[in-house]
Amino acid sequence: xxxxxxxxxxxxxxxxxxxxxxxxxxxxxxxxxxxxxxxxxxxxxxxxxxxxxxxxxxxxxxxxxxxxxxxxxxxxxxxxxxxxxxxxxxxxxxxxxxxxxxxxxxxxxxxxxxxxxxxxxxxxxxxxxxxxxxxxxxxxxxxxxxxxxxxxxxxxxxxxxxxxxxxxxxxxxxxxxxxxxxxxxxxxxxxxxxxxxxxxxxxxxxxxxxxxxxxxxxxxxxxxxxxxxxxxxxxxxxxxxxxxxxxxxxxxxxxxxxxxxxxxxxxxxxxxxxxxxxxxxxxxxxxxxxxxxxxxxxxxxxxxxxxxxxxxxxxxxxxxxxxxxxxxxxxxxxxxxx
Numbered sequence: 001x002x003x004x005x006x007x008x009x010x011x012x013x014x015x016x017x018x019x020x021x022x023x024x025x026x027x028x029x030x031x032x033x034x035x036x037x038x039x040x041x042x043x044x045x046x047x048x049x050x051x052x053x054x055x056x057x058x059x060x061x062x063x064x065x066x067x068x069x070x071x072x073x074x075x076x077x078x079x080x081x082x083x084x085x086x087x088x089x090x091x092x093x094x095x096x097x098x099x100x101x102x103x104x105x106x107x108x109x110x111x112x113x114x115x116x117x118x119x120x121x122x123x124x125x126x127x128x129x130x131x132x133x134x135x136x137x138x139x140x141x142x143x144x145x146x147x148x149x150x151x152x153x154x155x156x157x158x159x160x161x162x163x164x165x166x167x168x169x170x171x172x173x174x175x176x177x178x179x180x181x182x183x184x185x186x187x188x189x190x191x192x193x194x195x196x197x198x199x200x201x202x203x204x205x206x207x208x209x210x211x212x213x214x215x216x217x218x219x220x221x222x223x224x225x226x227x228x229x230x231x232x233x234x235x236x237x238x239x240x241x242x243x244x245x246x247x248x249x250x251x252x253x254x255x256x257x258x259x260x261x262x263x264x265x266x267x268x269x270x271x272x273x274x275x276x277x278x279x280x281x282x283x284x285x286x287x288x289x290x291x292x293x294x295x296x297x298x299x300x301x302x303x304x305x306x307x308x309x310x311x312x313x314x315x316x317x318x319x320x321x322x323x324x325x326x327x328x329x330x331x332x333x334x335x336x337x338x
Contacts, residue, residue, distance in 0.1 A: 020079055024132045025333045027123035029084060031139065032072045033330065034119070035065040036086030037277055038112060044268045045105050048098035053153055054105055060149065061109055064142055071135055085330055087273050096268035099214045103159055104207075104260035106150060111207040113147045115284045163199045164251040166192060175297075182300030190249050194301060197292035202242045203254045204288055208281050209235040210257035215274045218267035224275055227318055231278060234311045241304050272328045279319035282312045 020028070042062040049055045076083055100108075120140040127133050154160040178186050190198070209232060216228035239256070246253045267274075289309050296302050323329035 018129045020075075020081070020129065020132070021127070022333070022335070023123070023126040024129055025081070027119065027127065027136070028072050028075060028132065029332055030119060031116075031123075032069055032076075032084050033086050034116070034280070035068045036084065036088075037273060037280075038062075038065045039069065040087050040089075040092040040269070040273060041277070044092050044094055044096070045100070045108075047094050048100075049102055049105065051102045053157075054102050057109060057146075057149055057153060058105060060146055061112070064146060067142075068139060075131060075135070087276075091270040091273040093268050097264045097266050098262055099218065099264050099268055100210070100262065101260040103157075104210055104257055106154055106157075106159060107203075107207045107257055107260075108211065110147070110150045110154070111204055111281075113143050113150060114204065115281075116143050117147070118284060118287060161252055161254065164195055164246070164253075166195065166251075179297055180299055182298035182302070187298070187300075190245065190251075190301075191297065193295040194298065195246070195249075195251065197288075197295060198242050198246055198301075199253065201285070201288055201292060202239055202246075204285060205235050205239045205242070206254055206257050208278075208285065209239065210261055211281070212278055213258055214261045214264075215269075215278065217261070217263075217265050218269070219271055219274060220267060221271045223322060224271045227275070227315070227322065228278065230318075231282065231315050234308075234315060238308045238311075241308075245301060245304070272323075272326070275319055275323060276328070279316055279323065282315045282319070286312050286316070 039062065042058055042065065046055065046058050046062065049058060073083055075081075117140065120136050120143065123136045124133070124140065127136055155162075178188060181187050212228050212232050212235065216225055216232055219225035219228055243253045286309060289305050289312070293302065293305050296305065320329065
């Protein structure tokens with residue numbers, strides 16, 4: 001396993017006279033909240049891990065979460081910006097029994113790294129203050145290093161298959177009217193970009209389904225548990241629809257990870273952190289759909305994504321409603337009310 005590059009904290013000690021912009025506040029706040037959650041989740045995973053390489057991977061990820069939070073806290077203190085409450089030791093029971101097998105942790109970390117990178121890629125073009133720019137560049141670089149370790153471990157231990165192989169084109173060609181067909185007439189094979197994003201959404205949803213399966217087993221609040229069950233059904237139906245499109249082309253797809261969830265019903269997490277986590281995951285999947293729709297050409301696949309988008313949005317709305325009702329929804333920075 002390689003080592004991650006250390007953060008150069010000295011660059012943040014220089015005098016900063018610029019005020020934080022709305023984009024800088026938003027992305028720092030979101031990054032702090034996400035890593036506050038990750039710190040609790042990863043700390044629990046580390047209580048139940050046998051594989052030494054996977055343990056090192058979890059330790060590296062936890063180290064990054066703590067570094068990110070520390071740096072954001074320093075910036076916020078300079079700006080007299082209230083430190084988000086986020087999540088704490090009250091949201092995790094480190095003494096709870098094992099809920100997931102070691103292999104799940106690696107798939108979870110791949111999902112979490114992709115989610116983090118999606119935040120940083122949006123932030124980097126929008127932030128201008130020197131310390132914030134350097135911070136998000138470090139976030140991206142270090143998360144990419146972590147992703148390399150995750151993929152290396154997945155392949156070396158035979159825990160994943162690479163995206164499908166397809167033939168190299170014989171020549172450059174241009175599309176015809178039938179290119180968009182998906183229901184009627186001649187339906188062309190999937191092109192490389194469509195295959196890529198079907199693979200990606202299956203992989204992300206498989207990790208999401210295993211996580212929410214465990215959450216549904218241990219949730220204490222009945223309303224929260226029912227929402228998790230609803231979410232699990234949404235994800236299952238989505239995965240099966242995506243897999244069918246690859247199977248129709250005789251292409252392999254990532255597999256379900258449900259067997260990596262134990263039978264424990266003793267919750268290691270508060271309902272608050274689990275609901276926030278799933279609301280966040282379903283929100284990120286909406287972004288993933290956006291990327292997939294942007295490069296899709298076939299009407300049938302477009303319809304699958306549209307239906308999945310609506311169902312995911314409904315879940316996010318339901319989760320937000322419960323979070324608000326229970327006083328769990330921490331408010332992001334607002335514009336002035338004039």
